[in-house]
Amino acid sequence: MTTYRSRVAGTGSYLPPDLITNADLEKLVDTNDQWIRERTGIEHRHKAADNQATSDIAYEASILAIKDAGLQISDIDCILVATVSPDYLTPSTACVMQARLGLNGVPALDLNAACSGFIYGISVADAYIRMGMYKNILLVGAELLTRYVNYKDREVCILFGDGAGAVVIQRTDSNAEDVIYSSHLRAEGSLGELFIRKAGGTRLPITQKEIDEGTHWFTMKGRDIFKNAVRTMSATCTQALAANDLKMEQIDWLIPHQANWRIMEAVADHFKFPKEKVISVVHEMGNTSAATVPVAFDMARRDGRLRRGQTILLTAFGAGLTAGSAVLKF
Ligand code: ACO
Numbered sequence: 001m002t003t004y005r006s007r008v009a010g011t012g013s014y015l016p017p018d019l020i021t022n023a024d025l026e027k028l029v030d031t032n033d034q035w036i037r038e039r040t041g042i043e044h045r046h047k048a049a050d051n052q053a054t055s056d057i058a059y060e061a062s063i064l065a066i067k068d069a070g071l072q073i074s075d076i077d078c079i080l081v082a083t084v085s086p087d088y089l090t091p092s093t094a095c096v097m098q099a100r101l102g103l104n105g106v107p108a109l110d111l112n113a114a115c116s117g118f119i120y121g122i123s124v125a126d127a128y129i130r131m132g133m134y135k136n137i138l139l140v141g142a143e144l145l146t147r148y149v150n151y152k153d154r155e156v157c158i159l160f161g162d163g164a165g166a167v168v169i170q171r172t173d174s175n176a177e178d179v180i181y182s183s184h185l186r187a188e189g190s191l192g193e194l195f196i197r198k199a200g201g202t203r204l205p206i207t208q209k210e211i212d213e214g215t216h217w218f219t220m221k222g223r224d225i226f227k228n229a230v231r232t233m234s235a236t237c238t239q240a241l242a243a244n245d246l247k248m249e250q251i252d253w254l255i256p257h258q259a260n261w262r263i264m265e266a267v268a269d270h271f272k273f274p275k276e277k278v279i280s281v282v283h284e285m286g287n288t289s290a291a292t293v294p295v296a297f298d299m300a301r302r303d304g305r306l307r308r309g310q311t312i313l314l315t316a317f318g319a320g321l322t323a324g325s326a327v328l329k330f
Contacts, residue, residue, distance in 0.1 A: 004129055005129070005130065005173070006129035009069035010065045010168045011167050011301055012063065012064025012298055015164075015295065016046045016047060019045070020046075022036045029154035041282050042282055042286045043283045045288075048144050055096040057142055058140045061166040062138055062166045065138065073103065079097055079098050079106060079138045080125060081110050081141075082139070116316040118314075121139045121290075122183050123326070126183060135171045137168070137170075141290035141292070146161065148216075155222050156218055160286055163291045164288075164295070165298055178309070182326065183324060187321065187322045188228075194221045195321075196319065229260075229323075236325035240313060241327075252277065252312060258296055260282065261282050264278050279297070279299075
């Protein structure tokens with residue numbers, strides 16, 4: 001039986017040009033630039049234009065990733081979109097994208113694992129490719145989180161922004177070196193209340209009461225999320241290292257979910273891993289949920305830090321609570 005492996009063939013990212021700076025937030029809530037920088041590392045976030053939806057920014061990142069992979073749009077044979085901020089509840093954002101890309105007939109589905117969505121997507125894409133189902137899977141993490149943020153809630157509004165990152169995951173030979181080695185996923189649904197958008201689903205439809213009470217916005221228990229983020233990202237990275245018989249010294253770059261620099265720092269400290277080898281772009285985009293890992297990946301490639309042949313450890317945590325890691329040679 002032929003065995004296949006998967007590789008990251010191309011990357012792309014798109015951050016809308018409009019910015020929300022810390023100074024802008026100072027005008028909206030009782031906060032200040034110094035507090036935000038010290039507690040999160042964030043300097044500004046990007047905000048999509050009113051006429052942009054998630055599929056629009058996903059499309060921009062996708063075109064760049066397909067071009068970077070040296071492919072035509074018509075080479076893509078499966079579309080996965082990781083998002084918690086879809087264009088519509090149905091049809092999926094992946095289907096909206098599929099129509100825009102002109103890929104009629106190509107399977108398309110959304111994944112909701114919050115900020116771990118891209119890592120879950122890698123796992124799905126890798127499994128599809130190993131099974132021989134597809135050759136070039138477009139995997140996108142895309143979010144318009146500014147639409148769900150209450151700009152009166154100072155703990156939440158300082159964190160989130162809009163953005164999209166995409167990769168093409170491609171079939172390669174089983175003896176190739178530049179492959180996705182593994183992915184490890186976990187979830188703890190009992191901790192779902194720590195980060196939740198309560199109204200808007202079937203349990204709590206949006207009514208005037210919900211709007212008045214603000215349950216249609218993201219709500220968060222920040223300190224608890226922080227602790228669980230460090231715990232679960234560290235745990236899934238440990239699983240990844242053990243499964244591949246790797247030591248942290250053999251990792252060229254750690255790309256964690258970009259939620260807060262202090263969380264990334266704590267994960268690096270857990271492994272005594274040098275901070276200079278942690279890719280962080282959180283200062284320039286804030287938390288863009290499922291988009292942070294592919295955007296950070298792409299930005300580090302473009303600024304020359306991340307190069308072909310390097311070993312990369314990706315990890316993320318998110319609402320759910322979900323978490324995961326993936327190791328690959330790029
Ligand atoms: N500006 C100024 N003061 C603030 C702000 C603000 N924006 N927000 C909170 N504070 C205050 C608090 O009220 C508190 O005041 P008090 O001491 O008088 O009670 C004080 O600052 C310290 O609050 P802490 O909650 O202890 O601050 P902490 O250092 O934990 O930082 C933060 C808060 C930034 C939210 C941090 O906990 C964090 O980043 N948590 C993780 C959040 C996260 O990643 N969420 C997304 C996860 S899920 C997903 O990604 C979709």
